[in-house]
Amino acid sequence: MTDRDSSAESPADRSFEIELKLLIDAIYLKYHYDFREYAGASLKRRLLAALERFDCATLSQLQDRLLHDTEVFPQLLDYLTVQVSEMFRDPDYFLALRQTVIPMLRTYPSLKIWVAGCSTGEEVYSFAILLREEGLLDRTLIYATDINTNALARAAAGVYSVDRIAGFTDNHRRSGARNSLSDYYTAAYGRAMFDKSLRKNIVFSDHSLATDSVFAEVQLVSCRNVLIYFNRELQDRALGLFSDALCRKGFLGLGSKESLRFSRHADAFADLVREQRLFQKQDFAA
Amino acid sequence: MSAADFDAIVIGTSAGGIEALSRLLPALPAALHASVLIVLHLPRDRPSLLADLFAPQCALAVCEAEDKEPLQPGTVYFAPPDYHLLVDRERDGSVVLALSSDELVHYSRPSIDVLFESAADAYGPRLLGIVLTGGNQDGAAGLAAVHREGGRCIVQSPDEAQAAYMPEAALRRGHADEVLTLAQIAERLSRL
Numbered sequence: 284m285t286d287r288d289s290s291a292e293s294p295a296d297r298s299f300e301i302e303l304k305l306l307i308d309a310i311y312l313k314y315h316y317d318f319r320e321y322a323g324a325s326l327k328r329r330l331l332a333a334l335e336r337f338d339c340a341t342l343s344q345l346q347d348r349l350l351h352d353t354e355v356f357p358q359l360l361d362y363l364t365v366q367v368s369e370m371f372r373d374p375d376y377f378l379a380l381r382q383t384v385i386p387m388l389r390t391y392p393s394l395k396i397w398v399a400g401c402s403t404g405e406e407v408y409s410f411a412i413l414l415r416e417e418g419l420l421d422r423t424l425i426y427a428t429d430i431n432t433n434a435l436a437r438a439a440a441g442v443y444s445v446d447r448i449a450g451f452t453d454n455h456r457r458s459g460a461r462n463s464l465s466d467y468y469t470a471a472y473g474r475a476m477f478d479k480s481l482r483k484n485i486v487f488s489d490h491s492l493a494t495d496s497v498f499a500e501v502q503l504v505s506c507r508n509v510l511i512y513f514n515r516e517l518q519d520r521a522l523g524l525f526s527d528a529l530c531r532k533g534f535l536g537l538g539s540k541e542s543l544r545f546s547r548h549a550d551a552f553a554d555l556v557r558e559q560r561l562f563q564k565q566d567f568a569a
Numbered sequence: 570m571s572a573a574d575f576d577a578i579v580i581g582t583s584a585g586g587i588e589a590l591s592r593l594l595p596a597l598p599a600a601l602h603a604s605v606l607i608v609l610h611l612p613r614d615r616p617s618l619l620a621d622l623f624a625p626q627c628a629l630a631v632c633e634a635e636d637k638e639p640l641q642p643g644t645v646y647f648a649p650p651d652y653h654l655l656v657d658r659e660r661d662g663s664v665v666l667a668l669s670s671d672e673l674v675h676y677s678r679p680s681i682d683v684l685f686e687s688a689a690d691a692y693g694p695r696l697l698g699i700v701l702t703g704g705n706q707d708g709a710a711g712l713a714a715v716h717r718e719g720g721r722c723i724v725q726s727p728d729e730a731q732a733a734y735m736p737e738a739a740l741r742r743g744h745a746d747e748v749l750t751l752a753q754i755a756e757r758l759s760r761l
């Protein structure tokens with residue numbers, strides 16, 4: 284047998300893999316978004332969904348549209364990235380932050396926090412509210428970054444459908460809330476608009492964990508449900524950025540099913556609250 | 570069907586699934602070479618106790634899947650609640666577990682189709698797919714993918730299933746090499 288027949292895949296699927304690689308390369312060359320090291324299986328599913336949405340029979344057709352019609356890419360970006368979020372998602376994470384991390388953050392005269400992959404802002408507003416309740420918001424600068432600029436614009440607006448508020452309120456309460464969530468928004472016409480003063484100290488910016496570098500020294504990085512979309516190499520790149528951005532003894536929080544166990548950077552962090560995926564940067568002997 | 574045929578076994582079930590698995594998983598032999606990946610539909614907002622429930626009944630290690638975990642032979646992995654479980658191949662060729670919070674499929678996350686389709690891509694003919702009792706059509710498209718990539722497909726007999734809809738849908742839409750009772754499936758597994 285030659286190398287050529289050694290593939291176990293069926294012929295149709297083999298073409299799909301080729302087209303997928305070409306499409307991802309085309310996106311990188313034309314739009315400088317790098318999806319080359321994303322986890323393959325879920326990326327494939329999302330592209331299959333995009334084929335239906337854009338009414339294309341093959342990824343080659345989609346690639347053709349993508350290269351020649353610049354309006355297609357921003358729409359495709361919503362398929363390539365996943366915008367699922369909630370306020371105080373996994374309340375126990377925020378409770379553990381209040382109980383374990385906040386007391387240590389209080390010792391700093393001023394704070395910088397990086398919420399990486401902030402999507403439409405739910406996580407960032409959760410942080411702003413938590414920090415306000417803990418009396419730290421005024422001395423904190425929050426960097427909220429994502430590659431999806433539509434999502435960033437919505438994050439900066441801070442407006443959510445009121446249908447979602449009951450869930451947010453319940454999560455907030457379970458996170459050790461000191462006030463009622465309704466203190467932080469005004470509702471009108473089916474929408475809840477979060478208080479402008481919450482975002483006074485938030486900087487929203489377009490930043491990719493795949494291609495950009497560290498931009499500030501921070502005391503805490505929260506990057507939740509982003510790394511699961513990356514393969515191991517890209518996870519390692521992102522974790523390297525976090526390790527570089529964090530100050531000595533800085534804190535890292537991940538999503539509830541994300542772990543450092545399989546990463547090259549596992550030793551750079553120690554468990555702080557294991558079940559809540561809160562870690563602390565380790566000192567190394569020089 | 571012999572011990573050396575499969576690198577992985579994927580199992581999908583919903584209503585009645587805990588009971589069905591209590592009959593199948595204890596049958597898996599301690600020396601099993603394949604990894605076993607399971608999606609059982611459960612409420613999305615509660616931690617799952619499946620690994621704790623089944624570990625004492627099994628000769629194999631039983632755990633909840635973690636993202637990027639390299640697949641170990643002879644280990645049973647459950648999809649965590651509210652995440653899809655997929656199988657991915659890393660650049661170095663190693664096969665790892667992957668989680669995603671992409672949209673629900675057939676109102677479910679985790680979804681059986683998502684697991685089966687990605688496993689079919691990763692394992693091709695070296696995969697065994699099993700659809701058991703359940704109340705919706707999740708798993709049918711997944712089983713079709715397992716078959717398309719050359720894997721082997723077993724469906725629990727709908728007559729015997731606590732909820733017949735899922736195995737029936739799998740038979741209609743998917744493909745079955747064999748339609749078997751739980752006792753027969755357990756017997757097959759014990760010989761792997």
Ligand SMILES: C[S@@+](CC[C@H](N)C(=O)[O-])C[C@H]1O[C@@H](n2cnc3c(N)ncnc32)[C@H](O)[C@@H]1O
Pocket residue numbers: 364365366367368369372399400401402403405406428429430431434490491492493494506507508509512538670
């Ligand atoms: C599922 S959302 C997570 C939202 C929020 N952190 C949470 O846990 O609720 C994933 C986000 O990661 C963003 N993302 C994907 N690739 C990225 C990259 N290379 N750099 C930064 N953000 C990225 C997506 O645009 C999306 O907004």
